[in-house]
Amino acid sequence: MHFKKDEMVKYGTVLALVIAITIPFATDSMFILNLLVLMLIFIIFASAWNLLAFSGQGSLGHAAFFGIGAYASTLIAANSGMSPFITIFLGAAVAAFVGILIGLTCVRLKEWFLAMVTFGFAIIVQTLTVSVLAPITGGWDGIASSRLLSPSIPGYQLIEYYAVLLITIASVAAIWYIMKTRIGLAFLAIRENELEARAAGIDPVRYRLLAFALSAYLAGVAGALQIHHIGYLTPELYGVDNSFWPVTYVILGGLGTLAGPIVGTIALTIIWEGLKSTGLTFGRYVIVGVMLILAIIFLPRGLVSLPEQVQGWLKRRKRKEPPSGTG
Amino acid sequence: MDNLGVFLQIIFWGLYAGCIYILLATGLNLIFGVMKIVNFAHGEFLMIGAYITATIFFISGINPYLIILLSMLALIGIGAVIERFCFRPILGTGKLNEIFLSIGLIYIFQNGAAIIWTDEWQSVKSPYDGISLPFGSLSVPLDYILIMFFTAAIICGLYLFLKKTTIGMQMRATSQNRKGAMLVGIDVERIDVISFGLGCALAAAAGTLWIVSGQIFNPYMGSIPAIKAFAIIILGGLGSIPGAIIGGLLMGLAENGAAFLLGGIWKDAISFVILIIVLVVRPTGLFGEKGD
Numbered sequence: 001m002h003f004k005k006d007e008m009v010k011y012g013t014v015l016a017l018v019i020a021i022t023i024p025f026a027t028d029s030m031f032i033l034n035l036l037v038l039m040l041i042f043i044i045f046a047s048a049w050n051l052l053a054f055s056g057q058g059s060l061g062h063a064a065f066f067g068i069g070a071y072a073s074t075l076i077a078a079n080s081g082m083s084p085f086i087t088i089f090l091g092a093a094v095a096a097f098v099g100i101l102i103g104l105t106c107v108r109l110k111e112w113f114l115a116m117v118t119f120g121f122a123i124i125v126q127t128l129t130v131s132v133l134a135p136i137t138g139g140w141d142g143i144a145s146s147r148l149l150s151p152s153i154p155g156y157q158l159i160e161y162y163a164v165l166l167i168t169i170a171s172v173a174a175i176w177y178i179m180k181t182r183i184g185l186a187f188l189a190i191r192e193n194e195l196e197a198r199a200a201g202i203d204p205v206r207y208r209l210l211a212f213a214l215s216a217y218l219a220g221v222a223g224a225l226q227i228h229h230i231g232y233l234t235p236e237l238y239g240v241d242n243s244f245w246p247v248t249y250v251i252l253g254g255l256g257t258l259a260g261p262i263v264g265t266i267a268l269t270i271i272w273e274g275l276k277s278t279g280l281t282f283g284r285y286v287i288v289g290v291m292l293i294l295a296i297i298f299l300p301r302g303l304v305s306l307p308e309q310v311q312g313w314l315k316r317r318k319r320k321e322p323p324s325g326t327g
Numbered sequence: 328m329d330n331l332g333v334f335l336q337i338i339f340w341g342l343y344a345g346c347i348y349i350l351l352a353t354g355l356n357l358i359f360g361v362m363k364i365v366n367f368a369h370g371e372f373l374m375i376g377a378y379i380t381a382t383i384f385f386i387s388g389i390n391p392y393l394i395i396l397l398s399m400l401a402l403i404g405i406g407a408v409i410e411r412f413c414f415r416p417i418l419g420t421g422k423l424n425e426i427f428l429s430i431g432l433i434y435i436f437q438n439g440a441a442i443i444w445t446d447e448w449q450s451v452k453s454p455y456d457g458i459s460l461p462f463g464s465l466s467v468p469l470d471y472i473l474i475m476f477f478t479a480a481i482i483c484g485l486y487l488f489l490k491k492t493t494i495g496m497q498m499r500a501t502s503q504n505r506k507g508a509m510l511v512g513i514d515v516e517r518i519d520v521i522s523f524g525l526g527c528a529l530a531a532a533a534g535t536l537w538i539v540s541g542q543i544f545n546p547y548m549g550s551i552p553a554i555k556a557f558a559i560i561i562l563g564g565l566g567s568i569p570g571a572i573i574g575g576l577l578m579g580l581a582e583n584g585a586a587f588l589l590g591g592i593w594k595d596a597i598s599f600v601i602l603i604i605v606l607v608v609r610p611t612g613l614f615g616e617k618g619d
Contacts, residue, residue, distance in 0.1 A: 053423075058423045058426060058427075060367075060426065060430075105603055105606060105607050109606060110422070111421075111422050111423055112365045112422045112423075112425075112426060113561060113606060115365075115367070115423075115426050116554060116557050116558065116561070116602070117599075117602065117603055117606060119554055119599075120554065120558070120596075120598070120599025120602055120603065121599065121603070123551075123595055123596050123599055124596045124599055124600060124603075126596075127592055127593060127595065127596035128596075130592060131589075131590065131592050131593070240550065244430050244433075244434075247427060247430055248430065251427050282438035282439075282441040282442045282446070283438070283442060284438075285434045285435075285437070285438035286434065286435050286438045286439050286442070288431075288434055289430075289431040289432065289433070289434030289435035289438070290431070290435060291431075292427070292428075292430065292431035292434065293413055293428055293431040293432070293435075296417060296424055296427055296428050296431070297413075297416045297417060300420070300424070
């Protein structure tokens with residue numbers, strides 16, 4: 001079998017779209033449909049995290065933007081009576097605004113200082129939510145959030161699935177487009193070599209801030225979607241788990257690739273649910289941790305690079321050549 | 328109690344909490360100084376150290392202050408294995424990879440511990456529970472004083488080890504200039520293993536002292552203190568052990584002051600507020616220098 005990479009990507013995309021559109025007809029289980037919706041939402045979240053990673057910034061506190069989007073959208077919807085389908089994007093704008101603020105403190109920092117500041121920021125936001133802001137956020141108890149669609153509408157879950165699918169496709173397409181424009185090229189240039197990027201006339205601070213805003217916006221969309229899908233939100237949204245999941249998905253799928261977050265989220269969701277059916281609770285996390293470490297050491301470009309890697313091994317086997325240093 | 332009494336109380340609490348941070352931050356600094364790696368899973372070593380102490384204590388009933396040595400020895404071993412099989416393969420591939428790897432380690436250690444020891448809160452009863460010494464107008468639990476004493480002893484021991492022994496000198500040499508150390512014939516990979524193990528042992532000591540003083544613990548106890556310890560070494564200057572000590576004490580004081588003034592909920596958040604303010608004003612940390 002010989003495929004060019006471009007062709008593979010093209011056919012892969014079409015195939016993925018066909019599967020995504022037809023899959024609800026293959027199952028009438030509400031459980032699976034719900035799982036698929038949550039998976040799509042996490043694809044947006046992981047892609048948002050990955051967008052920030054494109055510019056060389058690794059956040060350990062993306063739960064903050066996820067949660068801010070959710071809270072803002074819920075509160076706007078509750079106070080204005082607007083449809084959640086509109087407030088999702090308004091709430092995300094609040095997340096983006098906060099993203100710019102936190103970005104302002106982060107953009108001049110070294111990569112691992114930034115990881116810490118973002119991690120700490122999620123804790124600060126959580127603390128604010130349950131203390132000063134408790135009167136409007138409901139404190140630790142949380143508040144109810146208006147549903148995307150009323151459960152009284154027949155087939156509402158199916159409609160919700162397609163709505164979320166549409167937003168997911170739009171988000172991924174937006175990232176794809178951004179990465180093709182000058183902005184995306186600037187992100188990559190900064191990631192590869194900040195000094196050279198500066199020499200080429202790119203202002204790293206401005207572009208990093210932009211990456212922060214875009215990434216926070218999409219994370220906010222994901223958070224708002226999830227919360228309007230579930231119908232309830234608590235400050236646990238800001239928890240470490242929500243900050244670490246997108247990292248895990250992206251690293252496993254392939255850091256800094258468009259398909260990485262998608263492949264990683266789908267693969268890990270399947271593994272996660274598969275392990276759940278075997279009755280493991282803590283063991284699931286141990287297995288994910290081991291997989292993460294193995295991926296970082298042995299498959300640094302993630303699952304998306306697996307076909308290439310396998311082809312490389314096979315070729316080498318055939319020719320019985322000593323392994324050459326492939327990058 | 329009068330205002331002065333409250334003030335002294337906060338200071339004592341701060342010093343006590345500061346001891347734990349000093350041990351954690353010094354361990355991190357040791358590892359960062361020699362290997363230049365960032366291990367966000369350092370708090371998990373604190374947690375494992377605490378559980379090892381607790382387990383030995385529950386089985387044998389020996390004075391938990393004596394078990395600290397066993398726990399530290401065990402963590403040297405665990406640390407050496409983690410260094411050899413997790414961090415060494417990715418050494419030099421970038422800070423972000425080290426952070427991602429620590430997330431994997433956090434998953435494994437926290438949930439591994441939950442499998443072995445359950446995720447319920449537990450506690451260890453110190454043999455000196457309930458004994459207090461008068462200190463001016465307030466009485467201080469004997470445990471707090473013992474903990475400050477142990478911390479001081481461990482830090483002095485580390486100082487002597489680094490200054491007087493051959494391995495200590497090799498560690499300092501590697502930390503100053505890795506290539507130079509290699510050139511003069513130091514086996515830097517061996518030094519890496521030793522430094523990582525020692526750093527983990529200090530975390531184990533911190534964990535042991537924390538639970539022996541009557542604090543309840545569960546498998547998730549370590550992550551927040553570890554990240555705070557990172558905040559401390561950034562504030563105090565990377566690789567500077569005196570910086571870690573001063574930073575640790577200040578962090579303990581600030582935290583307990585904030586908990587008193589703003590309410591206990593702010594205890595965790597305040598350290599990050601301080602960190603963010605300092606980094607905005609001085610992106611290299613209070614005493615930090617340019618460079619890695």
